[in-house]
Amino acid sequence: MEFDQTRRVSSKKQVVLTFERDEMKQGNMLVGKLITGKNMNIPTIVGMIKKGWQVDKELEIIELDRNQLLFLFRFSEANDYKRILKGRSWSILGHLLSIQSWDEGMVLKDVNFDLSPFWVQFHGLPLENFNCSNAKILGDTVGETMMIGWE
Template identity: 25%
Template sequence: MESELAALSIEEGEEEILELPPEIQEVPDPYALCLVGRFLTSSVIHFLAMRNTMADLWHPLGGITITDIGEKRFCFKFYHEVDVSRVMEGSPWFFNNHLLLMHRLLPGEDPLLVSLDHAYFWVQIHDLPPGLMSEAMARQFGNFIGQFVEYDSKLVISGRKQLLS
């Protein structure tokens, strides 16, 4: 076996590298798994403090790269889908009491041109009679104060169990 390994040559059996024409080669999206964001404030955000705070707060499994892209916008590049989802689902996020408006970049979007003018908030309504605790009522409340996004029926069920026990 040693003699066979000694006789191996890298040049033996090499094949030519197949290169695809430029129109066929895939160009990786530089903004895949990226969020663009800006803070709702007119004051200056201290970039290094914000970068360290958000990285510590989110603690993504695959790491994060935070870049100041200008015009008071920041690019948050993640390396795993689960990290992006966790950050988006955990919003709203704040730094020094300034709300972070975020948008997940889609292929081809320019991070300097995307609209950063809204944020999602969970709203909890108290003292509703049990007959009105429904998704239809939640939808009406949500659309009255903004735009309804999601209804969490688990909270309603656990709230009823607490009332009954």
Template identity: 25%
Template structure:
């Protein structure tokens, strides 16, 4: 583009009359839309590479097995909105990740009122870690919490491992901040 054109665009100002104009937006369905959005997650695959978004959505639909109870909407530039029918479905997806496609992790966050496509920020990725080789007397929930806190913030310790017949490891779900290296 012509440099002069860009400079002219940057100098454009609103008139006093234009500044005083107010756009009235009707909110007749706002309550229903807010309710629908409250059952949604915003997601993004952690990659700068091109990937097949249609295949990623199809794979997620297959894995999550929610049929028509899940709508996946392309928002903009690899940002998706996952709309659920039930709160329990949303929580199941949040609690059973991390999810990925083609080795690209999917980061998710809950929709918040006022959120826009340009204001969405992803801060962390919850992942399961495994702790192997501990002495038998240290395969406990407390040890899992201590080790998990040393790694990062603990979300949960899998206590099923302690009651199974194969209690030889501890699984801890931790929240990894995206801006810090592991």
């Protein structure tokens, strides 16, 4: 099955691009950037991701930009995709791997890798203060609370 996507290249030209929907495996792709100031070995990064993520089925990792350490992750199983996205944040050799969903029609330059969700734990709370309201209050002190662990 094919579909056309028209993009305006300039004010005078239009280009029609054709994609194979099956090849794109929509809904099962992530884009990621390793946030580091160091030179990193690409095969080492790829090997650590595959080992750490332990996907049930095939995971294809495509290097998009070696200098910026940008990757596209294509999952053959939706369950693997969902687990990896939900399990953020991910670390490779102590460096943040910022990942985002990749959806049809996205442009790589528009993906924001500046923000990444983190799991945060708070210890030493009195038991009577251990509830969802207070967890949200505490979570909001360090960023935007996206999910509370026991919900």
